[in-house]
Amino acid sequence: MAKDDRFNPGRRDFIKSAVALGLAAALPGLGFPGVASAQAGTVARLGIIPSMPLTPGQVNSGDGSNICSLIYDWLFRLEGAEQKFTPSLAESARPEQEAREWVISLRQGVKFHHGTELTAEDVVYTVNRWLDPSVGSGLKNLFNHVDRVEPAGKYEARFVLAKRDPDFLLKFLDFSAAILAHDFDNENKGNTMPSGTGPFRVVEHTPNQRMMLEKNPDYFIPGLPKVDRFEVHFINEVQAQLMALESGNVDIVRWVSFDQLIQYQNHPRVDLITVPLANLAPISFDCTQKPFDDPRVTKALRLVVDHQKIMETVAYGYGYVCNDDYVWPGSEWRTEVPDRKRDLAQARRLLAEAGHGDGFHVEIHCSSNRPPTLEMVLAFKDMAREAGIEVEVRSLAQDIFISQSWLKVPAMCASWGHRENPLDLLNVLLRSDASWNESKYNNPELDRLLDLVGQELDRDRRKAGFRQIQTLLAEDGPGVLPFFYNGFGATNKRVKGYLMTRNFISDYRYVEVA
Numbered sequence: 001m002a003k004d005d006r007f008n009p010g011r012r013d014f015i016k017s018a019v020a021l022g023l024a025a026a027l028p029g030l031g032f033p034g035v036a037s038a039q040a041g042t043v044a045r046l047g048i049i050p051s052m053p054l055t056p057g058q059v060n061s062g063d064g065s066n067i068c069s070l071i072y073d074w075l076f077r078l079e080g081a082e083q084k085f086t087p088s089l090a091e092s093a094r095p096e097q098e099a100r101e102w103v104i105s106l107r108q109g110v111k112f113h114h115g116t117e118l119t120a121e122d123v124v125y126t127v128n129r130w131l132d133p134s135v136g137s138g139l140k141n142l143f144n145h146v147d148r149v150e151p152a153g154k155y156e157a158r159f160v161l162a163k164r165d166p167d168f169l170l171k172f173l174d175f176s177a178a179i180l181a182h183d184f185d186n187e188n189k190g191n192t193m194p195s196g197t198g199p200f201r202v203v204e205h206t207p208n209q210r211m212m213l214e215k216n217p218d219y220f221i222p223g224l225p226k227v228d229r230f231e232v233h234f235i236n237e238v239q240a241q242l243m244a245l246e247s248g249n250v251d252i253v254r255w256v257s258f259d260q261l262i263q264y265q266n267h268p269r270v271d272l273i274t275v276p277l278a279n280l281a282p283i284s285f286d287c288t289q290k291p292f293d294d295p296r297v298t299k300a301l302r303l304v305v306d307h308q309k310i311m312e313t314v315a316y317g318y319g320y321v322c323n324d325d326y327v328w329p330g331s332e333w334r335t336e337v338p339d340r341k342r343d344l345a346q347a348r349r350l351l352a353e354a355g356h357g358d359g360f361h362v363e364i365h366c367s368s369n370r371p372p373t374l375e376m377v378l379a380f381k382d383m384a385r386e387a388g389i390e391v392e393v394r395s396l397a398q399d400i401f402i403s404q405s406w407l408k409v410p411a412m413c414a415s416w417g418h419r420e421n422p423l424d425l426l427n428v429l430l431r432s433d434a435s436w437n438e439s440k441y442n443n444p445e446l447d448r449l450l451d452l453v454g455q456e457l458d459r460d461r462r463k464a465g466f467r468q469i470q471t472l473l474a475e476d477g478p479g480v481l482p483f484f485y486n487g488f489g490a491t492n493k494r495v496k497g498y499l500m501t502r503n504f505i506s507d508y509r510y511v512e513v514a
Contacts, residue, residue: 043229044495044511046070047241047250049369050208050234050399055190056178057130057137060402060436061370062417062504065175066254069505070213070230071113072178072196075104075123076169078420078501083275085170085420089118089179089197098457099164106155111218112181113201120151125182127159141427141434142171145454164455170421175504199225199509208234224509226497236397237369242490245270251495251513254506256488257371258316264490273489277418277502278320278328281376282429283364284438284479286410291360292439296350298478303347304387305380307340307482314375319483325470326430326477327422328484333466334422340474347387359388365405366413368395372485373413380480412438417504418487423454426469430478439478446472 051064056072059065079086087093093104110118127149130139145162152158161168171177180186184195193202197220200213211232215225233250235241238257244250246269256264256272264270285292285301292298302324311319320329323340327333351357364380366373374395381391396405406414419425427450428434432442446469453465489500497510 041229042227042513043231044227044252044508044513045231045233045250046252046254046508047233047235047244048254049236049238049241052207052399053191054194055186056176056180056196057126057135057139058190059176060138061398062175062255062415063398065417065504066506067211067232068175068178068196069198070200070232070508071194071198071202072180073110073198074178074505075172077505077507078173078503079507080499083502085173093169095166095168099166099168100161102159102161102165102168103152104157104159104169106157107220108155110197110220112184112197113195113216114181114184116181116183118179118181118197119154120157122179122182123157124149124151126180129180129186130177136435137176138428138434138436139171139174139176141431141436142174142424163451164457166457167421167423167454171424173420173503173505174424175417200230210234221509226510226512230508238371242270245490245492248492251492252498252508252511253490254500255371256490258314258318258375258485258488259371261318261488262316269492271491271493271495273491273498273500275487275489275500275502276330277487278330278422278425278484279418279487280326280416280481280484281373281413282326282416282438282479282481283376283380283411283413285362286438286440287442287478288440289410291354291356292410292478294354295476296354297356299475300347300350300354300387301384301389302340302477302480303343303350304384304389305480305482306342306383310376310379310383311483311485313379314372315483315485318488319485321483322481323470323474324477324479324481325474326426326481327466327470328418330484331422331466333463335463335467335470337470337474342383344387351387351389356388359390361390361392362411363392363394363409364411364413365394365396365401365409367398367401367415370398370401370415373415377413407436407438414438418502420503422466423450426450427454430473441478443472443476 049063051061054064054067056068073089075090077086077088091105091107095102129135130137130143147160147162149159199216199219201216203214204212213230215228241253245253285298287293307321311321321339364377366377368374377393384391428436430441432447449469456462491498494514496512499507
């Protein structure tokens with residue numbers, strides 16, 4: 001497959017040009033062509049894995065963000081098949097002070113489901129909630145350079161940053177970054193009967209069973225959504241979701257594994273959907289615990305992997321080989337380097353130097369029903385055995401894995417979604433003080449580079465900084481990341497208009513059911 005066919009990461013020239021020229025370049029308001037009203041009584045059904053929490057800012061899975069995308073809206077979206085960066089709740093935005101300040105203007109007349117109007121006060125509340133350590137939001141590390149956010153008028157919010165950030169607006173594409181109402185009880189109702197500005201409002205919710213939603217009559221885009229009701233059916237196994245899809249009991253499945261992709265190709269009742277993106281499933285090792293506190297051990301763990309083979313085995317070739325360096329091959333900032341070669345001899349030497357000449361045993365936790373994490377660990381187990389490393393696989397249902405193992409055990413494999421800006425992934429996953437730092441990785445040089453590159457306005461220097469980050473992580477990183485992979489979903493053939501996005505915020509507003 002040609003590179004141009006695989007990679008369409010989207011350009012951000014409007015941001016870069018505005019910053020480089022020092023202009024207050026407004027983002028144009030989003031215009032929609034005329035869309036037909038929903039037929040009376042039309043309903044769409046989504047089959048999805050149960051997920052908690054469901055309160056934006058605390059959502060930690062693509063399943064949770066998909067449910068949120070029915071209920072909430074974001075300041076900006078990736079819009080349409082082109083995945084174009086587009087204002088949503090925002091109407092325009094402009095950088096000031098060389099991108100040390102950003103002013104975001106909001107649409108007027110947007111209402112939350114409980115009746116109050118969206119204003120700058122809601123944006124201020126939402127962002128301050130992310131920054132509150134007691135909330136435990138993974139967004140805290142993305143927005144920790146926000147010195148303050150304040151209303152600049154009823155419908156305008158000003159962000160004052162501690163440092164330049166030319167890519168600041170891209171952070172609002174995080175799947176957990178939907179806007180909350182300041183006057184709603186999000187702490188007690190956010191996971192049960194939430195209120196957002198989105199296309200559907202919740203009318204019934206039985207956790208782990210189903211959620212019933214109806215069309216938001218006050219949605220700010222006339223004619224959307226196109227169906228009157230959405231039913232969310234919580235089905236714990238993807239194969240069971242697909243069986244429900246075949247039988248017509250659900251209309252949409254937001255996630256399809258690689259083997260199921262092969263199984264359902266050319267199926268008479270199922271349409272498969274592909275979106276090129278940078279999903280990843282790194283195997284992360286806690287660098288504060290033995291034996292992973294020795295960099296020679298973590299380097300040996302990377303060297304036992306045949307990157308091309310594991311991509312072909314686990315992802316059936318639907319992936320992009322990388323070198324454990326965490327920068328997507330589709331990113332404009334990635335520097336292409338020769339693929340890492342498997343080197344068992346060097347791996348054994350490093351283990352011997354670290355005092356593990358006879359190998360060691362490690363238990364790796366992962367999800368049993370969120371591909372490809374289990375498949376990744378099983379493939380790694382076979383390769384690691386040749387270097388004397390015995391891997392015990394501990395697989396748990398996704399909700400149990402997240403609540404009991406993730407961030408709590410010395411070795412784990414979790415699925416991570418695409419981020420438009422690689423820095424946003426690195427700041428959440430590998431920065432020393434990141435709340436979602438699986439490996440407890442603490443490298444002051446990486447932190448320094450993340451700060452330096454994040455503020456850099458010169459394109460050449462910025463790319464050179466990314467190259468340094470790639471080199472550092474390939475040599476010293478805390479885990480195994482052999483490839484990135486695409487996202488796949490499925491609908492039955494009577495469904496039209498379902499849009500998957502790179503940032504795990506599937507767009508259900510245009511869904512029609514024949």
